[in-house]
Amino acid sequence: MADAINYNYLMHRAMRGLMIELLEEIAQTGLPGEHHFFITFDTNHPEVEIADWLRERYSEEMTVVIQHWYENLEVLEDGFTVTLNFGDSPEVLVIPWDSVRTFVDPSVEFGLRFEVEDIADDASNENTPVDDESPMIEIEDDESDLRKDADVVSLDSFRKS
Template structure:
């Protein structure tokens, strides 16, 4: 006889996602307070472009109607971290832009320098949260060859 587990009345998935998104906020906050990225650290941050609270230029929404990945590495400025969002200046095709991204909109965070990655459910998505701190399971990030701060990230796991 197979027993089925009852539905939880505690929203564990939401609590875990909120806690892991707080990791992203804490890391960005430390970069903000420290005045820059330490060592070889750099971040690929993937987010839903139409999520509530996202404020990015229209030309980026048109180019990335669902999701986009930005790079926080050498060419960023005015990083401001708030409790529920961050703001950063980036250049796209030599056009300076200001982006405001709520942590709830983030679907992926990668620091390739230390092979660390977090993948989140999109709001309303039923996929599982994955944490990939080491090994061959880290997402593959490929820079887009247009001189912008956008990369293509493949979150599929290597076998």
């Protein structure tokens, strides 16, 4: 057993699980009411599959909106696929969970921010200590961010110095 519990990893896994569960439900039943999602992901992730013209335009990250027009939302073990409309041109996107940086539902002021580094894909690292200066999940209020409407909780106040 390790010397410390890796709370960052456990929180990361729980937050990813929340996002996955929401997308699974939406894939089956559709979006209720005014709910919609802004999902920002790393376009340089090796398993991201998007059209070449999208990758050229969004060379580092891209935010997609799942709201009025989306089709074929499918939740997979390693990520999700969705068809979105870009200027009357439907495009299929394959987005791995590890590439997701933010998940926001502005209709209820909810947001998650995931650090790009994914320290522990392997469950065997669950109890491995993590450097406190580099949290795996950062949930904070950033007024300059497009998703500034979300109420977010900072986990930093719960950390031991």
